[in-house]
Amino acid sequence: MDDLLFKALSDATRRTILDELTDRDGQTLFEICNRLISKHGLASSRQAISQHLEVLESAGLVHTQREGRYKFHFLDTSPLGAIGQRWPQPKETDS
Amino acid sequence: MDDLLFKALSDATRRTILDELTDRDGQTLFEICNRLISKHGLASSRQAISQHLEVLESAGLVHTQREGRYKFHFLDTSPLGAIGQRWPQPKETDS
DNA sequence: TTGACACGCAAGTCAACGCTTGCATATGAT
């Protein structure tokens, strides 16, 4: 069920990709690669990032849209809501 | 940093342990084993569960307390709050 | 058509992970 979701989140590079899409949504594969290198110091190959994006998409965290030879990637954080609901937080009673 | 947290959540058996502690907090290792078998249909050995509990404890999701030859396990969901804050949800505008 | 560009596919490698196996330690009851 949500196994794909938690597996997708278990990799630090994939979490950084989510951070990057949070900062700028709708990027292509090459844009994500370049910004991961320049902003986050990650030296990941294009193929590695492509495979990470597949995992994120199968988890429902990323949706894609093709236009010509470009493929744009969009973040979808809605699957994350199930996590907080599964193990509820204790009530904050102080200020 | 939170790498231990996401790694801990990436295994289905560990997530079921969190469910079980949500249902009844403060169980011993043997109690957890028995209830995983009877309630969740998991045929996991004691050693496997023990190792899972170590992972959950290192992630800060479970705290332990020794009393004699018993070791009680307590759930702590507070680390989960960071997940929703890292990738914020779009605003819900309906009711 | 030619060539550069953006991306996809698939096999192979290496390390990490989950689990087992066997033994060890410590507490409590008789």
Next chain:
DNA sequence: ATCATATGCAAGCGTTGACTTGCGTGTCAA
């Protein structure tokens, strides 16, 4: 002291996962 109970430690095994490597496909410009 003896024994069952509750848990801990560590080596080994099989699988999964992340990454590389090489080639293939489709798009756009000249």
